[in-house]
Amino acid sequence: MGSPHEPHESHSSQEERLRAFVGRTLGPPRRAQDPVNLPMIRHWVEALGVDNPVHLDEDAARAAGRAGVVAPATMVQAWTMRGYAATQAPPPDDGSGALVAELAEQGYTSVVATDSEFEFHRELVPGDRVEVEERVERISPEKATALGPGRFVTTVRTYRDAHGQAVATQRWRTLRFRPRQPDPEPPALRPRPAVNRDNAFWFEAAREHRLVIQRCVSCGELRHPPGPCCPHCRSFEWDTVQASGDAHVHTFTVVHHPRHPAFDLPHIVAVVDLAEGTRLITDLVGTAPEHVRVGMPVRLRWLEADPDLTLPVFAPHEQEDP
Amino acid sequence: MTRTAPRPGAAAVAGIGATEFSKDSGRSELSLACEAVLAALDDAGLEPPDVDGLVTFTADTTPEAELARVTGMGELAFFSRVGYGGGAACGTLHQAAMAVATGAARAVVCYRAFNERSGVRYGLGQADRPLATGADRAAYSWITPFGLSTPAQWVAMFARRYMHEYGATSEDFGRVAVLSRARAATNPRAWFHGRPITLADHQASRWIAEPLHLLDCCQETDGGQALVVVSAEHARTLRRPPAVLAATAQGSGPDQHMMTSYYRPDITGIPEMGLVARRLYEQARTGPDGIDAAILYDHFTPLVLPQLEELGFCAPGEARHFVADGHLEPGGRLPANTHGGQIGEAYLHGMNGIAEAVRLVRGTSVNQPREVGRVLVTAGTGVPTSGLVLEGER
Numbered sequence: 001m002g003s004p005h006e007p008h009e010s011h012s013s014q015e016e017r018l019r020a021f022v023g024r025t026l027g028p029p030r031r032a033q034d035p036v037n038l039p040m041i042r043h044w045v046e047a048l049g050v051d052n053p054v055h056l057d058e059d060a061a062r063a064a065g066r067a068g069v070v071a072p073a074t075m076v077q078a079w080t081m082r083g084y085a086a087t088q089a090p091p092p093d094d095g096s097g098a099l100v101a102e103l104a105e106q107g108y109t110s111v112v113a114t115d116s117e118f119e120f121h122r123e124l125v126p127g128d129r130v131e132v133e134e135r136v137e138r139i140s141p142e143k144a145t146a147l148g149p150g151r152f153v154t155t156v157r158t159y160r161d162a163h164g165q166a167v168a169t170q171r172w173r174t175l176r177f178r179p180r181q182p183d184p185e186p187p188a189l190r191p192r193p194a195v196n197r198d199n200a201f202w203f204e205a206a207r208e209h210r211l212v213i214q215r216c217v218s219c220g221e222l223r224h225p226p227g228p229c230c231p232h233c234r235s236f237e238w239d240t241v242q243a244s245g246d247a248h249v250h251t252f253t254v255v256h257h258p259r260h261p262a263f264d265l266p267h268i269v270a271v272v273d274l275a276e277g278t279r280l281i282t283d284l285v286g287t288a289p290e291h292v293r294v295g296m297p298v299r300l301r302w303l304e305a306d307p308d309l310t311l312p313v314f315a316p317h318e319q320e321d322p
Numbered sequence: 323m324t325r326t327a328p329r330p331g332a333a334a335v336a337g338i339g340a341t342e343f344s345k346d347s348g349r350s351e352l353s354l355a356c357e358a359v360l361a362a363l364d365d366a367g368l369e370p371p372d373v374d375g376l377v378t379f380t381a382d383t384t385p386e387a388e389l390a391r392v393t394g395m396g397e398l399a400f401f402s403r404v405g406y407g408g409g410a411a412c413g414t415l416h417q418a419a420m421a422v423a424t425g426a427a428r429a430v431v432c433y434r435a436f437n438e439r440s441g442v443r444y445g446l447g448q449a450d451r452p453l454a455t456g457a458d459r460a461a462y463s464w465i466t467p468f469g470l471s472t473p474a475q476w477v478a479m480f481a482r483r484y485m486h487e488y489g490a491t492s493e494d495f496g497r498v499a500v501l502s503r504a505r506a507a508t509n510p511r512a513w514f515h516g517r518p519i520t521l522a523d524h525q526a527s528r529w530i531a532e533p534l535h536l537l538d539c540c541q542e543t544d545g546g547q548a549l550v551v552v553s554a555e556h557a558r559t560l561r562r563p564p565a566v567l568a569a570t571a572q573g574s575g576p577d578q579h580m581m582t583s584y585y586r587p588d589i590t591g592i593p594e595m596g597l598v599a600r601r602l603y604e605q606a607r608t609g610p611d612g613i614d615a616a617i618l619y620d621h622f623t624p625l626v627l628p629q630l631e632e633l634g635f636c637a638p639g640e641a642r643h644f645v646a647d648g649h650l651e652p653g654g655r656l657p658a659n660t661h662g663g664q665i666g667e668a669y670l671h672g673m674n675g676i677a678e679a680v681r682l683v684r685g686t687s688v689n690q691p692r693e694v695g696r697v698l699v700t701a702g703t704g705v706p707t708s709g710l711v712l713e714g715e716r
Contacts, residue, residue, distance in 0.1 A: 191448070191471065193463035196455035203463075224585070225464045231577075251486070251589065253478035254532035255469060260449050262469075266529075269470045271479055271584045279585050283468050289532065294486040311467060 014106050018151070021136045026096045026155065029133040032079040036071050036128040044075050070123040076159050076168045079124070080132040099136065099153070100176075108150055108176035117171040129162045137171070150177025188261030190305050198228050201240065203310075209302045211312045212240035213278050224278040245300030247272035247314055250279060254289040262305075268292060272314055286315035330605040333419035334557035334564035335712065336429075337366025337550035338677040343513055343668035346440040347544035355384040355435035356393050358546030366550040367561030368429060373550075375400035375427030377414040379434055379671060381407055389433070400427035404572070406580065407444070408621060408702025411672030412598075412710040416570035418551035428552065434673045435546030443542050447471030465582055474539050474622060476581045477704055478531040481624035484590045485533060488639035490627065492533055496524035497645050498623040499537045502659050505652075506666025509688045513541060514666045538623040540664040547673035549680070558715070565680040568696065568713040569605035573597035574706035581704045590639075592625065595632040595700065598709040602698065603634075606711045610634040613711070615682050615691060616656050617675035617699040620663040625703040633698065657691040672701045676710070683714030 034040065038056070045055050053060035054070055061069045071079075082090075103109075124130065140152040157170040195203050205212040214226035218235035229236045252270035259265060268284040270292070284292060285301060297317035305311050339361025341347070341354050363370060373395045376386040386401040400421045404410035411434075418430035438444065448462055449471040470476065484490055503519045506512035519537060527536040557564030575593035577586050586593070603609050610633060618626050627641035635656060636644040644650075650658040661667045661678035668674050679697040681687040694714065701708040 190469070191450070191462075191466035193467050194455045194459040195463065196457075196460045198457070199460055199463055225461070225579075251479045251483035251584070253470070253475055253482060253534075254529070255475055256529040256531065257474075258446050258472065260447075260469065260471065266532075267469050269468050269475065269479075271589075281464055281468050281470055281582070281584065294482065305467070309467065 017102055018106070018139045021099050021102070022139055024136055026099060026134045026136065029131040029160070030080055030082070031131040032129060033083055034079070036079060036124045036126050036130070038069065038126055040078075041069070041071050041075070041126075044072060044078065048072075066123070066125075068125060070125055071128075073120045073123065073168070074118060076118075076120075076124060076130065077157075077170065079130045080159065096134065096155075103151070103153070103176045107178040110147070110150075110177050110179045112147065112175050112177070114152065114173045114175050116173070119169045120167070121169075122165075122167050124161075124167060128167075130159055130167065132157050132159050134158075134172075145175060145177060147175065148177045148180040150175045187306070190262040190309060190311075191260075193309070199226055202226060205240070205242075206302075206312060207310045209310070211243040211245060211274075211280075211300055213243055213274070213276055214238050215241050222276055222278050224280060241276065243300070244275050246275040246317075247280070247298050247300070249273075249284070249292065249294055249296050249298060251294060252284065252292055254292075270298075270314065272298060280312070283311070283313040284315070285313050291316070329423040330607070331554060331566050331568055331713070332423035333551050333570075334554040334566040335415070335549050335676075335680050336552045336557040336560045336562060336564060337362045337364070337368065338548070338680050339363070339365050340511075340547045340670070340674060340677060341435070341545045343511065343543050343545040343670070343674070344439075345513075345542075345544060347437055348440075351383050351435050351437055351441070351546075352388065352392070354437070354544070354546035355382075355389055355433050355548070358435055358548040359389065359393055359431050359433050362431060362433075362548035362550045365562060366552070366557075368550060368552075370394040371396045373429050373431050374398055375418065375421050375430030377402050377404070377417045377421075377430060377432045379403060379407070379410045379414070380405040381410075381671075382434055382436070384433070384435060400430060404708070406702065406705040406707070408619060408671045409705035409707040411619070411676060411701035411708060412570060412699055413572045413701060413708035414673075415549065415551060415567060415676065415710050416572055416708055419567045419570045422551055422553045422556075428556070430551045431548055432551060432673070433546065433548040434671050435548075436671075437544040438669060439542040439544050441544075444473060445539070445542055447473075447475075461580055470582075472531070473581060473704075474534050475531040477622040477625060478534050479582070479584055480589055480628075480704065481533050481538075481622075484624060484628065487590045488642070490639075490642045492525065492535065492538075493521060494627065494642035494645065495533075495538050495623040496521050496535070497642075498620060498626045499524050499665055501645070501650055502620055502663035502665035504666075505660050505689050506662025509662050509667060511688075512662040512667040513543065514662060534622060534624070540621045540669050543664075543669040545668055545670055545674075547670045547677055549673070549676060563684055564715050565683045566713045566715060567710060568608075569602040569711040570708070571598045571601035571605070571710070572706070572708040573601070578706055580706075583704070590628060592628050592632050592703055592707075594705075594707050595629055595703060595709070598700070598707060599633045602709050602711050606696065606713075608696065608711075613656065613696050613698045614694045615660065615679075615697045616650075616658045617661075617679050617697065618658050618663075619672050619675070619700045619703050619707075620659060620665050621669070621702065623665070629700055629703060633700070652689055652691045657689075657694075660687045660689040660691065672699075675699055679710075679712045683712050685714070
């Protein structure tokens with residue numbers, strides 16, 4: 001099962017290249033597009049339903065011991081987000097590009113955030129200008145996960161104010177993973193035979209790779225399709241004989257329409273004359289429509305159509321079983 | 323030798339009626355049945371309360387009592403159904419003729435109505451039909467798991483062997499389609515009105531199940547058709563000249579399967595049709611020479627050829643020459659499928675062909691040949707089947 005990025009180098013050299021990122025800073029610090037400001041605080045607070053008045057109400061903020069309103073602490077990440085335009089059309093290297101590219105190269109093409117731990121050093125107030133620097137702390141060995149095999153990538157983001165003072169640090173963990181191949185569609189099954197008391201023996205024998213023909217115990221006539229009693233002598237007693245597997249094509253059709261998901265079209269169905277004298281509807285395999293002729297000799301093969309269905313099929317006589 | 327039969331000539335078709343033939347009727351099959359039945363009664367000059375018998379196909383979804391109730395019929399003294407798909411067509415009139423000949427019923431309506439194109443399409447095959455284990459479904463155990471699921475595929479097996487034995491070609495089958503489409507082209511009721519085809523069109527059409535091209539297969543249709551059967555005496559008192567049922571017969575051959583009778587020593591003929599033919603000629607006291615026109619069941623072109631052979635119009639293997647020589651044309655020895663057949667007019671499980679036979683003996687077909695005294699009609703081939711002979715009184 002290959003991903004499009006099947007590793008073609010040694011495992012150790014891949015480890016090597018990922019380890020080279022550990023401890024490195026991902027690009028230059030990213031500066032907030034806007035200073036901390038009241039309108040964006042209002043949007044955030046309203047959107048998240050924050051009811052603490054210290055974010056919007058000067059008096060409440062002072063009553064709580066602040067100099068004025070303060071931004072919600074976890075909003076620190078929002079100030080430095082790259083914004084809509086850059087999300088839609090990312091710049092050539094937005095900092096983590098080289099690491100993301102290396103991970104993708106190794107097949108870890110998908111990402112999901114797993115956890116985020118914040119440590120806050122001071123509250124931000126309107127007018128603060130924030131920037132963030134991201135450093136790779138750890139890249140885990142490959143782990144098996146429910147999403148697929150992947151590596152946990154932990155970075156530490158340090159948020160600083162205009163004076164270079166750290167206002168918050170964030171330990172940010174993502175899972176970069178190789179998406180599992182979606183489960184293949186269950187293969188379509190051939191139409192089920194309606195197995196009943198009169199025909200079960202035949203399908204059971206087929207499962208054991210025995211092509212049998214019903215025989216009247218009383219008069220010895222062979223009959224197919226089988227029936228409960230003999231049309232020649234009316235006996236209800238029967239047994240079976242095993243067919244040799246040699247046959248000739250009596251007639252055939254090449255099916256082009258309608259499509260059924262269990263069959264690859266065109267599909268050749270034939271009526272064959274078994275050497276024993278009875279006829280059988282069967283598939284012709286190991287040949288092409290243009291090579292099939294009425295009268296051509298064919299030989300039995302077995303088709304394991306699915307776990308519950310084994311069918312006798314026939315192939316041109318010249319073609320020996322592998 | 324005389325066989326017991328529905329007293330030949332005792333019954334007659336007194337009325338015919340149909341819905342329009344479409345690809346998407348937009349209404350219920352019951353509604354189609356009602357319209358066809360009421361139209362047939364109107365054609366006969368009868369009222370619903372005059373009806374005391376109903377016959378349809380086992381494949382039909384409209385119950386007799388339901389139809390009687392909603393069309394305002396009263397008491398029903400006879401109701402019966404015939405199996406095997408299109409093989410039932412003439413069989414319904416066989417049942418009706420016996421009922422009126424024996425006095426079991428006085429006026430019997432035979433009907434068939436379906437949304438075969440917009441609803442359950444036979445052409446899509448049996449592969450996905452639900453599983454049951456009665457003998458009916460178990461018969462498919464030898465067929466569908468191998469990918470042999472549709473009527474076209476079943477017929478293809480016979481067609482291939484027929485070609486092998488007699489040297490017939492795809493073009494020989496194609497001529498049957500060209501003939502039907504030529505008649506349909508001049509029949510305003512036909513789906514393919516105004517749209518004839520050439521043999522080259524037939525040859526160029528895509529494969530469905532080799533050796534069958536698309537144009538070897540009849541269309542699929544939504545519609546209904548009904549016919550009123552009464553005694554010949556009664557019919558003479560009604561609105562239309564009677565189309566007397568000179569013969570009706572059903573037939574199931576030796577070693578018969580539903581539509582895959584591949585286990586007979588020879589599979590180039592249609593023995594059940596041979597049986598029907600013998601019965602028809604005995605009852606009508608005639609033979610092929612006494613037949614002036616024919617409606618040959620044409621769900622698939624290849625089985626039209628052995629029908630002509632089983633009916634005695636030519637020797638086995640000779641039908642391709644009989645067709646190529648123009649004998650089925652309106653001016654030929656045996657004008658056939660003057661309505662356009664099921665290939666050209668509509669696929670109504672053969673019932674529209676019986677209505678056309680009534681028009682032929684009335685002298686009212688849109689493609690009316692010269693003198694037509696007797697018309698022979700066949701039903702579905704490859705299955706247990708039926709046939710009838712109509713005689714006109716003009």
